[in-house]
Amino acid sequence: MKLGFVEVKNLKKYFPVQKSFIAQLLSKSAEYVKAVDGVDLTLERGDIYGLVGESGSGKTTIGRLTVALAQPTEGLVLVDGVGLFSIKKDQLRKFRKRVQLIYQDPMSSLNPKMTVGDAVTEPLRYLDRAPRDEMKQTVDAMLEKVGLSPPETFYDRYPQELSGGQRQRVVIARALVVKPDYVVADEPVAMVDVSVRAQIMDMLLQMQKELNLTVLLITHDLAVAKYMCNRISVMYLGKIAETGSNEQIFSNALHPYTKALMAAVPVPNPRARTEKKVPAGEIPSALNPPAGCRFHPRCPYVLDRCRVDVPELIEREPGHYAACHLYD
Amino acid sequence: MLAGLVMVVFIVAMSVLAPFLGTQDPTFLGSQVDSPPSPRHPLGTDIGARDMLARVVWGGRFLLIVAALAVILCMAVGIPLGLLSAYRGGMVDRVVTLILDSIYAFPSLVFALIIVIVFGSSVFIYALAIAVVYVPSYFRVVRSQTLTVKELPYVDAAKSAGAGRLAIIRKYIWPNIIPSVVTVATINFADAILITAGLDFIGVGNLTRPDWGVDLYYGREAILSGAWWVIAFSGLMILVTTLGFSLISEGYAERTNPKLR
Amino acid sequence: MASKTLTTGSILQMEALYVEYTSDRGIAKAVQGVSLELKKGETLGIVGESGSGKSTLGFAVMGLLRSPPARWSGKISFEGREISSLREGEMRKIRGSRIAMIFQDPMTSLNPVKKIGSHFVEYIRTHEPSVNEKEAIKRTEATMRDLGISPSRINDYPHQFSGGMRQRVMIGLALALKPHLIIADEPTTALDVIVEAQILQLLKDLKEKYSLSLILITHNMGIVAQMADRVAVMYSGKIAEVAPTLKIFEEPKHPYTQALLQSIPTVEAGRRVLKVIPGSPPDLTNPPKGCPFHPRCPYVFAMCYDEEPKLLSTGEEAMAACHLLNRKR
Numbered sequence: 001m002k003l004g005f006v007e008v009k010n011l012k013k014y015f016p017v018q019k020s021f022i023a024q025l026l027s028k029s030a031e032y033v034k035a036v037d038g039v040d041l042t043l044e045r046g047d048i049y050g051l052v053g054e055s056g057s058g059k060t061t062i063g064r065l066t067v068a069l070a071q072p073t074e075g076l077v078l079v080d081g082v083g084l085f086s087i088k089k090d091q092l093r094k095f096r097k098r099v100q101l102i103y104q105d106p107m108s109s110l111n112p113k114m115t116v117g118d119a120v121t122e123p124l125r126y127l128d129r130a131p132r133d134e135m136k137q138t139v140d141a142m143l144e145k146v147g148l149s150p151p152e153t154f155y156d157r158y159p160q161e162l163s164g165g166q167r168q169r170v171v172i173a174r175a176l177v178v179k180p181d182y183v184v185a186d187e188p189v190a191m192v193d194v195s196v197r198a199q200i201m202d203m204l205l206q207m208q209k210e211l212n213l214t215v216l217l218i219t220h221d222l223a224v225a226k227y228m229c230n231r232i233s234v235m236y237l238g239k240i241a242e243t244g245s246n247e248q249i250f251s252n253a254l255h256p257y258t259k260a261l262m263a264a265v266p267v268p269n270p271r272a273r274t275e276k277k278v279p280a281g282e283i284p285s286a287l288n289p290p291a292g293c294r295f296h297p298r299c300p301y302v303l304d305r306c307r308v309d310v311p312e313l314i315e316r317e318p319g320h321y322a323a324c325h326l327y328d
Numbered sequence: 329m330l331a332g333l334v335m336v337v338f339i340v341a342m343s344v345l346a347p348f349l350g351t352q353d354p355t356f357l358g359s360q361v362d363s364p365p366s367p368r369h370p371l372g373t374d375i376g377a378r379d380m381l382a383r384v385v386w387g388g389r390f391l392l393i394v395a396a397l398a399v400i401l402c403m404a405v406g407i408p409l410g411l412l413s414a415y416r417g418g419m420v421d422r423v424v425t426l427i428l429d430s431i432y433a434f435p436s437l438v439f440a441l442i443i444v445i446v447f448g449s450s451v452f453i454y455a456l457a458i459a460v461v462y463v464p465s466y467f468r469v470v471r472s473q474t475l476t477v478k479e480l481p482y483v484d485a486a487k488s489a490g491a492g493r494l495a496i497i498r499k500y501i502w503p504n505i506i507p508s509v510v511t512v513a514t515i516n517f518a519d520a521i522l523i524t525a526g527l528d529f530i531g532v533g534n535l536t537r538p539d540w541g542v543d544l545y546y547g548r549e550a551i552l553s554g555a556w557w558v559i560a561f562s563g564l565m566i567l568v569t570t571l572g573f574s575l576i577s578e579g580y581a582e583r584t585n586p587k588l589r
Numbered sequence: 590m591a592s593k594t595l596t597t598g599s600i601l602q603m604e605a606l607y608v609e610y611t612s613d614r615g616i617a618k619a620v621q622g623v624s625l626e627l628k629k630g631e632t633l634g635i636v637g638e639s640g641s642g643k644s645t646l647g648f649a650v651m652g653l654l655r656s657p658p659a660r661w662s663g664k665i666s667f668e669g670r671e672i673s674s675l676r677e678g679e680m681r682k683i684r685g686s687r688i689a690m691i692f693q694d695p696m697t698s699l700n701p702v703k704k705i706g707s708h709f710v711e712y713i714r715t716h717e718p719s720v721n722e723k724e725a726i727k728r729t730e731a732t733m734r735d736l737g738i739s740p741s742r743i744n745d746y747p748h749q750f751s752g753g754m755r756q757r758v759m760i761g762l763a764l765a766l767k768p769h770l771i772i773a774d775e776p777t778t779a780l781d782v783i784v785e786a787q788i789l790q791l792l793k794d795l796k797e798k799y800s801l802s803l804i805l806i807t808h809n810m811g812i813v814a815q816m817a818d819r820v821a822v823m824y825s826g827k828i829a830e831v832a833p834t835l836k837i838f839e840e841p842k843h844p845y846t847q848a849l850l851q852s853i854p855t856v857e858a859g860r861r862v863l864k865v866i867p868g869s870p871p872d873l874t875n876p877p878k879g880c881p882f883h884p885r886c887p888y889v890f891a892m893c894y895d896e897e898p899k900l901l902s903t904g905e906e907a908m909a910a911c912h913l914l915n916r917k918r
Contacts (some may be wrong), residue, residue, distance in 0.1 A: 054781035069484050096490050109481035113503035126490030163869045164639075174485065193638045193870050194808050195845075195885075198852035198863040220782065227854035227863065250856065264786035265856050266811030270834045272857070273815055278786040280737075282751045 003081060004042035005214050006066065006182055011039045011075035013061050017287065033286045035061045037238035039075075040313065041216075043182075043231075048208060048215045050229030052222060052261070056283045057235040059218045063184040066216060067099045068092060079182055097127040100175040104187035106167035110159040116143070116170050117155035123178045139177060145210075146173045147203060165196040169203070176207055184216045189224060201228060222265050226250055234258045237294040238286055240313055244320035254322040256299045293325065301326055329579020335572030339565070343388040352379040355538060365557055372557035375546050378538075384561045386538040388569065390451065395520035397455035398462065399513055406463040407509065410470025411497050415478060425471070432464035440523050441532060449533045458520045469512050473505035507584035511577050518573035525566050540566050600770060600802050601627040601650065606663035608645050608654060608826075615874035619645040620661070621826040624900075627770070632796065632803040634817030634834070636810060640870045642826035643806045647772045649673075650804075651690050652680040668769070686716055689763035693775040695755035699747040705758055706743035709765055716766050728765075735795065736761045737787075753784035757791065764795060771796075774806045789816060810853055814838060819906070822846050825871045825881030828900060832907030842909040844886045880912065888913055 014032040036058040043049045053059045064070045066077050068084045077084045079099055087095065100123075103109035110119055117139060124135045143151035146169040159167050168188065175183060188204060189197040205228065208215055219225055225232055226246065233243040234255065242255040253259050260279050279298040284290060290297050296306040303325055311323040342349075352369075356378060365372045371380035413424040436458075443457035477483065478501065486496045527533055528541025535542055540562035547559025608620035620642040627633050637643040648654050652675065654661055665673040672683060692698055699708065709729040714720055720728075730740040736757040747755060756776065763771055773792065777785040793816065796803050805816055813820050814834065821831040822843065830843035841847045851864035868885040871877055877884055883893040890912070898910040 054783065064484075067488060069487060093490055096488060099488075101485070101488055103481045103485065105481060109485055111482045111486075111500050111504070114499070122486065122491065123489035126492075126495075165869050171485075174489070194810075195638055195849055195852065195866045196869055198865045199867070201854075202863065202865055221854075222782075222856045223854040226856055227861065251858070261782055262856055264783045266786070266789065266809065266815045267857055268810040268814045268838065268850065268853060268855055269857060270814045270838050278783055278790065280787070282753050282784055283781065 003078065005045040005047075005080055006041070006043035006216070007076070007078040008039060008041035008062070008066060009076045009078075011036055011041075011062065011065060011077065012073045013058070013065060013070065014073045031287060034238050034289060035286055036065070036072075037289075039235075039238075039240055041233060041240075041243075043214050043216065045181075045214050046208075046212055047231055048205075048217055048229045050225035050232040051216060051218045051235060052220065052225050052232055053235035054220055054261075054283055056237060056286055058238040058286075059235050060186055062235075063101065063186050063216060063218045066182075067101045067184055068096070069101065094127070097123075097178045098181045100178065100180040100183050102172055102175045102183060102185040102188050104190050106164055106171050106191060107159070109171055110167060112159055115156050115158055116148070116162070119159075119170060120174045120177050123174060127178050139173075142173045142177045145207070146170075146176075147199070148173070165192050165200065168192050168200055172200075172204065172207070176211065176213075179211055180213070182214045182216075184218065186218045187220070188217070190219070190221065197224075204228070222261060234261070237283060237289050239294060240321075240323065241295065242320075242322045242324075243313065248317070248320045252320075254316060254320070254327065255295075255324050256301050256326070257295050260298075260300075293323075329576055329583065332572045332575025332577075332579055335568050336576060339388055339569045339572065340392065342385055343392050346386045346389060349385055352382045355536065364555070371561050372555065374543065374555075374558045375550060380543075380557055380561060383538050383543055384540075384565055387540040387543060387562055388565060390537055390539045391521045391524050391541070391566075391569070394451055394454045394458070394524045395517045397451065398458035398520045399516050401455060401459035402462045402466055402516060403509070403513065405459070406466025407470050409463070410467045411474055411501065413467075414471040414474035415493065415497055415501070421471075425467075428464040428467045431461070432468070434461065436461040436519075437523060437526055440527060441530070444527055444532050449527075454524055454527070455520075458523055461523075462516050462519070465516065466509065466512055469508050470505060473508050474501055477501050477504050507580070511581045514573050514577035514580065518570040518577070521566065521569055521573075598629050599626050600629040600668055601625075601804075602664075602666040603646070603650070604664040604666075606646070606649060606661065606665070608642070608649055608659060608661040610654075610659040611657065612874065614872075617873035618826050618876060619659075619873055620649065621876075623663075623823075623826075623828055625821055625828065625831070627802055627804060629769075629802055630800060631819060632805060632817045634813030634820040635804060635806045635823060636808065636813055636820060637806075637823035638808050638870045640825065640873050641823040642873070643808075643823050644774050646823075647690060647774045647804065647806050650772060651684055651688060652677070653690075685712070685768065686766040687768050688770045688772065689766070689768040691756075691759050691763050691771065691773040691776050693778050695752065695759045695779075696747075698759060699755060701747050704744050704746055705750070708758070708762060712762060712765055732761045732765060735764075735798070737791065753780055753787065756780060756784075756788055760788070760791065760795070764799065767799065768801070770802045770804070772804045772806070775808070776805075777812070778807070778809075792816070810838075810850065811855075822849075825876050826873060827881060827897075827910065828908075829882065829911075830903075830907075830909040831900075832903065832909075833905075836904065836907055842903045842907070842914065843882075843911050844888055844913070845882045846909075848885075848887070880910075 013036040014034050017031040017033060039062060051059045051062060065072050072085065082095065120139045120142060121135055124130065124138060140151040143154055148154045148166060148169050185204065189200050192200055207213065217229055230246050232246060232249045234241045234257065236257050241257045249258065253262060264278050279300060281298045292308045293306040293311050296302050299306065305325045309325065311325050313321045313323040315321050316327050361373065361375060363369060363373045369379050369381065371384060373379055413421045439461050440457040444453060447453045483496060483500050486500050525541030525544065528539055529544040531545050533539065533542060543562035544559055550558040603623060603625045606620050606623045609616050609618050623646065635643045635646060649661060650665055663673065664671060667688065706729055709732065710722065710725040713725045713728060729743060733740045733743065738754060738757055777788050780788060789812065805813065807813060817834050819831065819833050820837045822829045822845065824845050829845045830841065837846060838850065841850060848864060848866045852866050854861065854863060866885055871881055879895045880893045880898050883889045886893065892912045898912045900908040900910045901914050903909050903914065
């Protein structure tokens with residue numbers, strides 16, 4: 001079977017729940033938050049792959065796992081054939097040049113005591129031993145590319161002196177300065193002003209083309225996913241509910257959760273005001289997820305089987321997968 | 329904060345410049361015992377007929393040196409310990425924290441007392457005693473700040489950029505926790521002075537030294553015979569010094585942490 | 590300014606509202622000459638980004654602006670009565686019982702050591718001392734049912750509720766004293782998409798059930814499209830455009846409104862090309878001279894740099910502040 005550029009196989013991440021000393025003595029079993037519970041993903045080179053989900057879906061955790069900023073409980077992540085968790089530590093360090101992460105909060109993802117220039121130079125310093133003047137040139141070119149022009153005016157500034165949109169550009173510059181192959185963009189525009197989002201999104205699309213990046217775009221915003229991604233997986237409570245191409249997901253969503261998400265998004269079109277039937281309840285805790293299909297307590301189409309059997313992610317039409325008993 | 333700075337600068341200047349200020353010899357045993365303020369002895373004399381003005385001017389030196397030394401020792405041990413332990417985490421962190429919390433629980437004055445009694449009352453021993461007791465304070469503050477900063481995305485980003493453990497601590501964590509260290513250091517200073525003066529007051533210290541705490545020791549008895557000047561001025565000096573440092577500490581904390589305003 | 594007839598049936602009027610407050614970086618001109626009217630039973634959406642002044646408007650109406658650090662001038666009338674010059678004691682009688690506010694973050698607005706039921710009961714009894722405890726509890730249970738929360742949870746604590754539930758509690762508290770006007774400031778921004786839809790539906794239902802008037806403050810155009818009868822678009826402390834919802838979306842007259850609508854992605858069918866708006870929202874401590882949008886406007890011309898455009902009528906109940914409108918005449 002041909003491997004994608006980024007392959008995620010049966011990825012699991014369980015976080016043990018901190019218990020007090022006495023509780024630990026009294027109870028036998030450890031409790032886990034099953035943030036990611038058996039996820040498979042295949043990203044082809046050049047994909048902009050959207051990972052869509054609400055809070056508690058595990059999407060941010062997956063992002064961090066695929067750039068080796070966290071260790072999985074189980075499962076593999078392969079980037080260009082290399083298993084991120086099976087190589088030695090120093091090999092991993094060198095590999096970091098190829099995988100980077102763009103964070104969602106531009107304020108807390110930049111060191112307040114470091115200038116823009118220093119921040120963007122850091123990855124070059126550690127991952128790309130080039131002489132100092134060469135590094136400065138590379139950084140200047142990068143700042144220019146992300147729209148922080150002229151670079152000299154931004155080089156010595158501190159993050160606090162910049163606007164939200166400018167900070168986000170610095171974060172992107174820092175991630176892309178080493179010309180990685182694979183980038184995880186975690187909610188890249190969620191904390192940016194509305195009128196500035198299009199700038200950032202277009203800039204990301206441009207950079208993706210230029211560097212032939214493979215991007216995992218993590219977002220809760222379906223509209224952003226629709227605009228930017230060619231392929232999308234929808235997650236719910238640590239598992240994938242549906243995977244398909246942009247076209248498939250938005251014109252022919254299969255999973256009831258995907259449909260619910262689409263129906264729930266407030267559309268900027270006053271003529272599209274329908275009485276929305278939204279599922280009741282909220283996302284349950286990942287500590288004790290519902291048995292069987294995790295969505296069953298809220299699903300308008302629930303069958304008896306759903307309460308007991310965990311649905312498998314099965315291909316329903318070429319390239320379009322859904323984990324739902326309605327289609328079994 | 330400014331008020332505090334003024335006070336501290338005044339005290340430090342006075343202590344440093346003492347040899348040049350042309351006072352009488354603070355250790356000279358004269359003849360007018362316990363005499364009230366007069367033109368010849370503007371602040372009176374004590375039981376050894378030593379000039380009080382001279383003793384006030386000279387009395388801070390020992391205390392300041394001990395405090396400075398204690399702070400330096402404390403920082404040298406407490407800060408790296410806090411940084412490394414918090415960053416490392418896990419079992420190591422828990423053990424180290426346990427040890428240091430135990431020391432923290434110890435009453436500082438008693439501990440210092442024991443050490444000074446056993447090992448003598450030189451500058452170094454005093455400083456060491458105070459340092460040992462105070463290291464946990466630095467440790468705790470540095471550790472808690474490090475734990476917080478460690479979880480921030482920009483530390484993750486540093487890891488992504490390939491930075492090693494030491495580089496991260498040096499460039500990403502330390503610069504962001506300096507304000508809290510300064511706050512602890514200034515309080516540490518004030519406390520060190522109080523502990524040292526306190527030990528002198530009990531009579532444990534070297535009683536021949538010109539030292540505000542020693543003045544308090546003599547002043548205890550002197551006041552019974554109505555000689556208030558022995559205790560008053562030296563006591564005032566201690567007050568001003570510790571108040572000064574406390575004000576700096578608070579003022580600085582307010583400046584750097586907008587939430588406190 | 591376009592002529593304004595004081596329409597009967599108007600429940601809230603803001604006239605020439607100016608708000609400034611001192612911040613770390615200077616004096617922020619949060620609201621600069623805003624006049625708005627809200628009709629009884631209407632949902633008015635106030636849309637703006639950070640630095641538009643939209644939240645400040647809400648606080649001004651509630652009399653929650655503290656001076657210092659805020660300084661303000663202008664007139665606010667509620668139900669025919671001027672409330673802008675009321676003293677705190679008088680304002681307190683109105684707050685909660687006539688006008689209530691819902692905030693973005695339900696977590697910090699609830700007391701963690703008080704049971705949910707207590708929040709309601711104490712609130713009711715403080716404002717209506719004649720109500721006894723039993724009566725208050727009955728009312729609370731009825732409210733909880735309205736909110737979609739099981740009354741059996743009356744003795745639970747805030748931390749036992751999820752984000753969406755807590756926001757429902759906030760809405761319930763806002764309604765507890767049966768106010769006539771609700772101001773909701775980004776009520777769903779901190780919530781997940783599906784819960785957001787639930788809460789918006791809840792607001793719609795409750796508004797109808799209790800004949801409320803609603804001011805909905807948000808940065809999300811989708812929300813106002815779904816909820817509002819009229820929309821006021823704010824930019825840099827001023828109103829850029831105000832019109833009935835349909836008109837704002839289908840015939841926007843202000844370049845900012847137009848650009849905003851063309852720059853937001855949507856899940857609706859079809860492939861879109863988003864129009865990029867250059868620049869960033871203005872800094873309130875240093876707003877641009879002339880028209881605040883001019884640095885980013887695709888149609889900017891000479892007049893825009895120096896003169897502030899005034900709100901001009903663009904149709905039935907619609908106004909926009911743009912020099913282009915003058916030109917067309």
